[in-house]
Amino acid sequence: MMLNQFLLLGAFLFCTGVYGALTRRNSVMVLMSVELMLAAVNTNLVAFSAYRGGDVAGQVFVLFVITIAAAEVGVGLAIVLLIYRNLRSSDLDDVDVLKG
Amino acid sequence: MFFLDNAWLVPLIPAISFIGILLFGKRAPRPASWFGVGAIGASWVLSVGALVQWIERIDDAGGAAGAIRAFGRSMVGAGAAGGGHGREEALPAVRPILHSFTWWTNGGADLRVGIQIDGLAVMMMFVVTTISLLVHIYSTEYMRDDRRYTHYFASLSLFSSSMLLLVVADNVVQLMVGWEIVGLCSFLLIGHWWEEKPNSNAALKAFFTTRTSDIGLMIGVVMAFFVVERATGTGSFDIMAVNEAALSGKVGHTLLMITALALLLAIIGKSGQFPLHTWLPDAMAGPTPVSALIHAATMVVAGVYLGARLYPIFYEGLSIRGGGVNAMAMVGGTTVIIGAALAFVQDDIKKVLAYSTISQLGYMVMGLGVGAWTAATFHLFTHAFFKANLFLGSGSVAHSGSHHSFDMKKSMGGLRKQMPQTFWTFVIGTLALTGFPLLAGFFSKDEILATAGESDFRLFEYIGLIGAVMTAAYMVRCIYLTFFGEYRGGAEGAPSSSAGTHGESHTHLSPHESPRAITAPLWVLSAFSIFAGYLNAPAFGIEKFQEWFEPRVVFPETLIHPEFKMVDAAIAVTVVLIGYGIAYAYYWARVLPQNVTERNAAARAGKTFLVNKYYLDHLYTGIVVGGIKGPIARASYWFDQRVIDGVVNGAGSAARMVARFTYDVIDQKGVDGAVNGLAVGTGELGGATRRLQTGRLQFYALVMFAAVGALGLLLWFSN
Numbered sequence: 001m002m003l004n005q006f007l008l009l010g011a012f013l014f015c016t017g018v019y020g021a022l023t024r025r026n027s028v029m030v031l032m033s034v035e036l037m038l039a040a041v042n043t044n045l046v047a048f049s050a051y052r053g054g055d056v057a058g059q060v061f062v063l064f065v066i067t068i069a070a071a072e073v074g075v076g077l078a079i080v081l082l083i084y085r086n087l088r089s090s091d092l093d094d095v096d097v098l099k100g
Numbered sequence: 101m102f103f104l105d106n107a108w109l110v111p112l113i114p115a116i117s118f119i120g121i122l123l124f125g126k127r128a129p130r131p132a133s134w135f136g137v138g139a140i141g142a143s144w145v146l147s148v149g150a151l152v153q154w155i156e157r158i159d160d161a162g163g164a165a166g167a168i169r170a171f172g173r174s175m176v177g178a179g180a181a182g183g184g185h186g187r188e189e190a191l192p193a194v195r196p197i198l199h200s201f202t203w204w205t206n207g208g209a210d211l212r213v214g215i216q217i218d219g220l221a222v223m224m225m226f227v228v229t230t231i232s233l234l235v236h237i238y239s240t241e242y243m244r245d246d247r248r249y250t251h252y253f254a255s256l257s258l259f260s261s262s263m264l265l266l267v268v269a270d271n272v273v274q275l276m277v278g279w280e281i282v283g284l285c286s287f288l289l290i291g292h293w294w295e296e297k298p299n300s301n302a303a304l305k306a307f308f309t310t311r312t313s314d315i316g317l318m319i320g321v322v323m324a325f326f327v328v329e330r331a332t333g334t335g336s337f338d339i340m341a342v343n344e345a346a347l348s349g350k351v352g353h354t355l356l357m358i359t360a361l362a363l364l365l366a367i368i369g370k371s372g373q374f375p376l377h378t379w380l381p382d383a384m385a386g387p388t389p390v391s392a393l394i395h396a397a398t399m400v401v402a403g404v405y406l407g408a409r410l411y412p413i414f415y416e417g418l419s420i421r422g423g424g425v426n427a428m429a430m431v432g433g434t435t436v437i438i439g440a441a442l443a444f445v446q447d448d449i450k451k452v453l454a455y456s457t458i459s460q461l462g463y464m465v466m467g468l469g470v471g472a473w474t475a476a477t478f479h480l481f482t483h484a485f486f487k488a489n490l491f492l493g494s495g496s497v498a499h500s501g502s503h504h505s506f507d508m509k510k511s512m513g514g515l516r517k518q519m520p521q522t523f524w525t526f527v528i529g530t531l532a533l534t535g536f537p538l539l540a541g542f543f544s545k546d547e548i549l550a551t552a553g554e555s556d557f558r559l560f561e562y563i564g565l566i567g568a569v570m571t572a573a574y575m576v577r578c579i580y581l582t583f584f585g586e587y588r589g590g591a592e593g594a595p596s597s598s599a600g601t602h603g604e605s606h607t608h609l610s611p612h613e614s615p616r617a618i619t620a621p622l623w624v625l626s627a628f629s630i631f632a633g634y635l636n637a638p639a640f641g642i643e644k645f646q647e648w649f650e651p652r653v654v655f656p657e658t659l660i661h662p663e664f665k666m667v668d669a670a671i672a673v674t675v676v677l678i679g680y681g682i683a684y685a686y687y688w689a690r691v692l693p694q695n696v697t698e699r700n701a702a703a704r705a706g707k708t709f710l711v712n713k714y715y716l717d718h719l720y721t722g723i724v725v726g727g728i729k730g731p732i733a734r735a736s737y738w739f740d741q742r743v744i745d746g747v748v749n750g751a752g753s754a755a756r757m758v759a760r761f762t763y764d765v766i767d768q769k770g771v772d773g774a775v776n777g778l779a780v781g782t783g784e785l786g787g788a789t790r791r792l793q794t795g796r797l798q799f800y801a802l803v804m805f806a807a808v809g810a811l812g813l814l815l816w817f818s819n
Contacts, residue, residue, distance in 0.1 A: 018805060021798070021801055022798050022801055022802050022805070023798070030797075030798075092796070092797050092798060093796065095795075095797060096794070096795030096796055097795060098793060098795040099793060099794055099795025099796075
């Protein structure tokens with residue numbers, strides 16, 4: 001069982017997600033990047049589960065993460081929709097009313 | 101025992117009515133006044149209930165000990181002079197009903213509010229509520245269309261409430277509270293028509309005079325506290341405790357005497373005794389129903405009530421036992437004569453009645469002073485009815501007969517035909533007052549005189565008899581001037597001889613009988629004037645008043661209750677008839693020399709002396725008040741300006757300097773510096789940190805990831 005490949009894939013996905021979340025202007029893209037990070041974590045969990053000889057705890061965890069991520073995307077897209085409705089733009093740089 | 105235990109409701113109901121009338125009376129004056137009538141009516145029902153239950157309580161105690169009582173009666177009859185403990189065997193002890201709660205505690209002294217319901221309280225409750233109820237009804241007609249109708253009824257309610265509070269009081273402090281509030285109501289009601297200067301002056305005079313004597317009450321109340329402390333070790337204001345202490349024999353005579361004299365001063369002011377009686381005639385400036393209620397039947401007898409309530413103090417303090425002369429009897433006796441003498445020279449019918457009241461109050465105080473407790477309170481009881489009757493009668497005359505004037509010589513005369521009901525009730529009241537046989541005053545007044553005679557107060561018996569002659573004479577004069585002769589109150593007030601004919605052209609102004617709201621109370625009071633005396637008529641072997649209302653515990657045991665003697669009664673009746681005869685001879689038969697005061701220098705001097713009311717008013721306003729206003733006031737002014745103002749100004753300057761220092765140094769530099777510094781620091785910190793708040797989401801996310809990364813590196817290296 002090769003654990004390293006999976007962990008490298010997870011790290012790659014996670015770094016891609018972080019990069020996307022920090023650099024993308026479009027808020028939908030940011031949300032997608034967040035999904036990438038979650039997928040990276042899920043990959044790691046499944047890999048460790050298999051590595052420990054079929055310990056199902058990790059896989060159950062993954063199912064929960066996917067469920068919660070679906071809800072999070074629902075809420076996130078709703079927020080994006082409202083931002084767009086108010087600002088006529090989904091660009092995150094325009095959302096700076098909290099600027100001190 | 102519902103009515104006895106809940107007697108606190110009796111003062112409470114008029115108090116509620118007072119507040120109700122004040123709040124809602126302006127919008128609906130007539131319903132408000134009927135609300136007041138209803139409230140006092142409810143109080144009246146409760147008082148009658150209490151009276152009945154008290155009599156039952158007495159009878160229950162008496163029935164159980166009937167045999168002992170029959171035995172004791174004979175003991176009293178045989179051993180009246182011996183005194184001793186005959187009384188206790190005679191009548192079984194019936195303790196008053198006491199309920200109270202602590203109002204507040206101060207320095208170990210417990211000030212309580214409560215009720216002490218015994219015969220005296222029950223009797224007074226009945227008198228006050230009865231007269232008050234009748235006066236309320238009378239006022240709805242008499243005061244109709246008055247400009248302050250609502251305030252008038254509010255004051256009446258407050259008065260009834262506070263008078264009843266005074267009556268049911270179980271401690272002297274509560275009694276004093278009631279005492280002061282009735283004084284306030286008296287002030288308010290005398291000055292009811294304050295737009296006219298004499299009325300407001302009369303109100304002030306009444307208030308200040310009674311306030312002067314109230315100093316005596318305050319001293320007396322405080323002294324009573326220490327009387328109890330001397331006897332039992334702990335001070336108390338409770339009336340029962342005070343009386344018990346006075347009778348215990350453990351208190352020095354001097355202390356008791358000073359207490360008694362201080363309280364006597366209170367009685368002198370409140371009950372119009374010589375020499376502080378001068379406010380009472382002036383108080384007639386108030387509306388007539390007020391005079392009947394406050395200045396004849398109830399408030400002025402508050403002093404007598406105080407004397408009866410704390411009787412042991414007076415009995416021991418003034419050494420009433422054993423005859424001779426004491427301050428209380430002297431004050432009363434003097435008042436009997438000087439009051440009666442002044443009544444002769446008054447032209448104002450209400451002032452005649454006012455001086456008559458003073459004289460009769462003198463009888464009561466004298467009665468207390470000679471040990472005739474039962475007789476004095478009995479006279480209080482009967483006097484309330486017939487004097488209220490007379491006052492309301494005079495009000496009826498003014499209301500419907502003499503165009504609201506009270507001047508007998510100018511506005512009245514010959515009214516008996518036009519106002520037959522008022523006339524007959526007035527005659528009944530007069531007969532009762534003068535002591536005509538078998539009417540109320542006969543029994544009560546003669547009992548005072550008989551007691552005075554039997555207990556070696558001969559002097560006061562004679563004074564009382566002289567007073568009786570004078571009373572009979574001046575009251576007949578009053579009736580003659582008001583109801584006989586020719587009508588002198590022409591519609592225009594012209595003193596012409598033709599004014600006697602009741603011209604047809606003045607029908608709407610001519611005298612007529614008063615409406616029923618006025619005559620009905622007169623008839624009720626007349627009935628009381630006739631029959632009230634039979635409560636205690638020793639001539640017929642009835643001594644119910646004594647049996648029901650005289651205290652049997654904590655009470656001097658050596659009081660004398662005279663047997664009925666035909667000789668005394670005969671003397672009294674003769675004396676009254678002499679009085680009638682003199683007045684009749686002077687006014688009707690005209691056999692006595694007329695206008696004697698104009699022809700004889702001595703008589704003229706005497707009359708001038710009386711018309712000027714013994715110059716007492718001159719003494720008070722000219723010398724006492726003037727003396728205070730003059731040099732003493734100037735001296736006080738100088739002292740005020742130089743000494744007190746100096747001290748005050750000095751204190752002011754010092755305070756300013758301290759304040760300036762505080763402002764400049766402590767406040768501006770110290771406190772403000774600290775506060776401002778804190779604010780500036782916070783502001784700068786905020787300015788520095790606000791740059792972090794870019795409002796850019798991804799910058800925040802970057803910081804978060806950087807922080808997590810840094811934390812991860814830290815963990816990595818630290819392991």
